[in-house]
Each structure stands twice: as structure tokens, then as C-alpha cells.
Amino acid sequence: MKSFLVGVDGSPESEVAARKAIELAKALGARLVLAHVSSGQLGAAAAYAAAAGHGDMIEHDYAPALLAQAERDCRAAGIASDTSSGQGPIAETLAAIAAHEKAELVIVGHRGRNAVARTFMGSVADRLLQVSHCPVLVVR
Numbered sequence: 001m002k003s004f005l006v007g008v009d010g011s012p013e014s015e016v017a018a019r020k021a022i023e024l025a026k027a028l029g030a031r032l033v034l035a036h037v038s039s040g041q042l043g044a045a046a047a048y049a050a051a052a053g054h055g056d057m058i059e060h061d062y063a064p065a066l067l068a069q070a071e072r073d074c075r076a077a078g079i080a081s082d083t084s085s086g087q088g089p090i091a092e093t094l095a096a097i098a099a100h101e102k103a104e105l106v107i108v109g110h111r112g113r114n115a116v117a118r119t120f121m122g123s124v125a126d127r128l129l130q131v132s133h134c135p136v137l138v139v140r
Helices: 012-028 044-051 059-077 090-100 115-121 124-131
Strands: 003-007 031-038 081-087 105-109 136-139
Touching: 003 012, 003 090, 012 031, 012 059, 012 105, 012 136, 031 059, 031 090, 059 081, 081 090, 090 105, 090 124, 105 124, 124 136
Parallel strands: 003 031, 003 105, 031 081, 105 136
Antiparallel strands: none
16 A cells, blocks of 8 residues: 655644645545654744644644644545654654655645745755655645
């Protein structure tokens, strides 16, 4: 069975990527691995938790909730899924999870930063394209 990995961090962009992943998995008969990576700093998941009115949750509490919701979305669409999480540099950790899970495709959202912002702040999607062992679909 085909296996795709999708990065989940609670951002609107990752939600769009998750919807696209479900659509592709359904069309191609693939299972999804829903992955969340914490960089060890106050990350995107905590920021989105606060924005969603869950400011009392810290990232290690919010990430499992994100993954559980993504699993429910997969179940509702009739898609087999598993979850995985890690800590470390986000792109490298996602690539390692994809390799471990034998994913044939990694699907992530893109925040749409311009070239100057990517140069100074970096981009997980850009870095993932460099380090992933398999194709990467960047969804906007």
C-alpha cells in the first residue's frame, strides 16, 4: 500500500495540505502518516493554539490534539492513517519520519513568504525539498 506523510502544525496552511493529502490518499488508495514536529522552541502549534482560543495549552498538549483531529478527518474520509511525532529541526525530522515510515510522498503547507523572508528566516518547505529522500508536494 502506498504511504504519504503530511506535516501537521495547526496552521491554516497545514490544514490545506492535510485536506489535499486526504484527497490524494483517497484517489490513490494510500494511507497517511500524520506527523507533527516540535523544534523545542515555542513553535507554530503553540501559537496557533493561542490564536484558536486555547492559550492555556502548551505545544506538547496541543500537538496530540492536532493529530487526533487529523486522524478523525481521515477516518471520516475513509482513509487509513497513523500518527508520528518528533522533536528537532523540523524539515530534517519530517524527512527522517518519512524515511522510517517508507513514505512515497511528503505533503506540507507553505506559508508563502517571499524570497527575502525565506533567505533570512528559512523555510521548512524549502529545506525539506533539499533533505527528503522522496518527492515533496508543497501545497499553497
